[in-house]
Amino acid sequence: DAGVTQSPTHLIKTRGQQVTLRCSPKSGHDTVSWYQQALGQGPQFIFQYYEEEERQRGNFPDRFSGHQFPNYSSELNVNALLLGDSALYLCASSFFTRRANEKLFFGSGTQLSVL
Amino acid sequence: DAKTTQPNSMESNEEEPVHLPCNHSTISGTDYIHWYRQLPSQGPEYVIHGLTSNVNNRMASLAIAEDRKSSTLILHRATLRDAAVYYCILRDEGNEKLTFGTGTRLTIIP
Numbered sequence: 001d002a003g004v005t006q007s008p009t010h011l012i013k014t015r016g017q018q019v020t021l022r023c024s025p026k027s028g029h030d031t032v033s034w035y036q037q038a039l040g041q042g043p044q045f046i047f048q049y050y051e052e053e054e055r056q057r058g059n060f061p062d063r064f065s066g067h068q069f070p071n072y073s074s075e076l077n078v079n080a081l082l083l084g085d086s087a088l089y090l091c092a093s094s095f096f097t098r099r100a101n102e103k104l105f106f107g108s109g110t111q112l113s114v115l
Numbered sequence: 116d117a118k119t120t121q122p123n124s125m126e127s128n129e130e131e132p133v134h135l136p137c138n139h140s141t142i143s144g145t146d147y148i149h150w151y152r153q154l155p156s157q158g159p160e161y162v163i164h165g166l167t168s169n170v171n172n173r174m175a176s177l178a179i180a181e182d183r184k185s186s187t188l189i190l191h192r193a194t195l196r197d198a199a200v201y202y203c204i205l206r207d208e209g210n211e212k213l214t215f216g217t218g219t220r221l222t223i224i225p
Contacts (some may be wrong), residue, residue: 035215045212098208104213106159109157
């Protein structure tokens with residue numbers, strides 16, 4: 001049973017470019033969340049997707065957008081990259097229960113460097 | 116979101132128990148207490164969660180204070196593989212996100 005898979009593992013971009021990161025959830029899961037983790041910090045919630053719709057969003061600008069496909073996989077898109085977007089981007093999957101005792105399963109992340 | 120406070124770092128000897136504290140004085144009655152850990156070069160990993168009663172699983176135990184304003188994650192016999200950043204997180208019903216702090220960096224001494 002494959003866990004959460006993310007691609008690519010590493011990516012280097014320059015300022016102003018656009019990037020797309022991909023995530024496949026754990027088998028059976030229908031909900032995908034994205035997190036940004038800057039060096040030395042805890043992950044910060046970007047947004048969550050369920051039924052191909054954005055359900056909740058953290059404090060991130062509109063440059064960050066996402067998509068969920070019918071097979072529950074997801075993409076995170078970041079436009080007009082800034083140096084400050086350099087971070088580890090984590091994908092987490094779960095069942096959509098809205099229950100506070102639901103566990104999240106994280107992938108190993110995509111390390112994005114913006115030069 | 117209710118906030119948690121954890122020590123920045125802790126050290127423990129291998130094969131000894133480890134007690135990782137977390138303060139959450141503003142916890143609400145419906146907040147669950149979750150613990151995740153993040154090993155080097157990996158994403159966070161679920162460890163344990165609880166609401167009011169102490170909890171045990173194969174990875175750890177969670178001891179929750181009677182007033183719920185603090186909790187302690189207990190690793191019964193630390194190994195080198197337990198070296199990680201441990202995050203204590205409060206999560207309320209209907210809230211889809213996890214709000215991470217900076218966690219406690221646990222170092223295991225051989």
